[in-house]
Amino acid sequence: MHKVVDKGFEALAKLSAFFVLIVLAAIFWVLFKEAEPAIETFGLEFLTNQKWAPNLEIFGGAPAIFGSIVSTFLAMIIATPIAIGIAIFLTEIAFEKLKTPIGTAIEMLAAIPSIIYGMWGLFYFAPLMREWFGGNGLGLLTAAIVLSIMILPFMAAITRDSMNTTPHILKESAYALGATKWDVIKDVVIPYAKAGIIGSIILALGRAIGETMAVTFVMGNVHRIPKELTDPATSIPVTLANEFTEADSDLYYSSLFYLALILFVISFIVIAIAKFYFLKKSRSAK
C-alpha cells in the first residue's frame, strides 16, 4: 500500500514539474500557429515595414519593435547608474541602521503593481513633460522615464544582492591596506560581483522589454517611428494591450500574434543570456 502511494506521489510531483515545460512549449507553439497567416503573408519584411494600416490590411511591425527597443534602451541608460548608485549606497555607504529599512523599502517598491507606476506617469509625470517639451506629454521619452522608475527598485535590489556576495574578509583586507571606500568598491566589490551585477542588469532589461502597464498609458500609441524622442510612439506590449480586443480581421489578429511571438523570442533570449551566462556562477555558489 505504502509503495503504491509512494510511487503515485512521485509520479504526481514529476508530472507537475513536466507541466512547466509543457506550458513553455505550448506558448511557443500556439504563438507560432496563430502568427502563421501573418508570417506567410508578410514574411521577414514585417520586421522592417513601417506601415501599420488595419483598414488596408497592411501590417508592419517596425514601429512597435523600434519603440520597444528604444524605450527599453533609454530606460536602462537612466536606471542603471541610479540602481548601481543605490546598490553601492546600500552595501557600502549607509549606516547599519539605515541599510535594512531602506533596503526593505526598495524591495517593497519593487512589489508595487506596475499599473500604479503607469497611472502616476499619466496623471503626474506626463503633464510635467508637456510643460517642459510641449506636445501632449505622451511619447517615447515619457515612457522610457516611467519605465526606468518602475524597473529601478527591482534592479537596485538584485544588484545589491550581487554586491553583497563579496566576502567581508576581502573588503576588510583592502581597507587594512589603506584603501578608500571607492578603492574597495572599484577593485574588490565590482570585480568580485561583476558577473552578478551584469546578470542582474540584463535580467531587469528582460523585465523592462515585456512591461506593458507602466508604459501603455504614456506612450501615445501611434504606429510611427518617432522623429523626436518626445513624439508619441508605440511598443509591442502597448500595441497588444490597445488593439488585441479590436482586431476585426484574421490577418490583423494574426499580425498581433506575430508581434507577441517576436516579443517572446526577444525576452526569452535576453533572460537566457542573463541567467545562463552571467548568473550561473552566483547560483552554484549558493
Add this chain to the structure above:
Amino acid sequence: MRGRKAINALVLTLSTVSAVIGLIFLFWILWTLASKGFDAISSKIFIYDTAPPGREESGLRNAIVGQLILVGVASGIGIPLGILAGTYLSEYGKNSKFANFIRDISDIMMSAPSIVIGAFVYAVLVAPVGHFNGWAGSAALAIMMIPIVLRTTDDMLNLVPTQLREAAYALGAPKYKVILQIVYRGAKAGIITGVLLSIARIAGETAPLLFTSFNNNFFTTDLNEAMPSLTVTMFNFATSPYEDWIDLGWAAAFILGSFVLGVNIIGRAIVKKKKG
C-alpha cells in the same frame, strides 16, 4: 593621496545623490497613491458596483469580488502545482539534468512578458469558447504563479537538513511520508512566505487579464462569464475622460497597492519570526 580621497568623496556623493533621487521619485509615487487613494475611498466603494459616469451610486464591489475570485482560483491551481513541481526538483530530481533543465525553464517563465501569456491563454481558452471568461483569467495568472512557487519551494526544501530525512527513513517511513510530514514541516515558514509573495505578485497583474477575463460592469461570480477585476477596471477608468471614474481608478489602485504591500509585509514577518 589627496586625489584618491577626492575621487572617493566624489563617488560616494554621487552614489548617495542617486540613491536620494531614486528614493524621492519612488516615494513621490507612493505618496500620490496614498493621498489620491485615501481621498477616493469611501464606504460606497464596497457597496455599489461600477456604474456609468456621473452616477452617485458607483463603487467597485464587482471588481473587488471578481479580483478575489480570479486570484483565488489561480492560487488554487498554481500553488499545488508549484509546490509539487518544486518538491520533485528538490526531493527526487535533485541535481539531475532534467531537474536543472526544469529549473532553467521555470526561471525563464518567471520573467516572461505577462501580456504574451495573456495572448497565449486567449488563443487557447477564449477564442475556442467564443467569449471572455474568468477561467481564462485565472489560468493566465496561475501560469505566472507556478514558476514563483516552484522556485521558492525548491529553495526552501533544500534548506531542510538531510539528517532529518535520514532519521525518518531510519524509522521506516516511506519517502512520501518523509516529505509530507518531515520536510514540509521543516520548510513551512519559507513556503508560506513564497506562496504569499506569489499571490501578491499576480494580484497586481493587469496585462494577462486584459483579453482573458476582460471586464464586466456587473456583479458576477460565474467564471464562465467575463469577470471584472481591480486592475482592468483601473486600466479602463484611468484612461476615461470622466472625473468620477478616474477617482474610482485611484481608489482601486489604493486597495490593490495596500493589499500587495500588506501581503508582502506579512510574508516577511513570517520568515523573520522563524529566523529570530
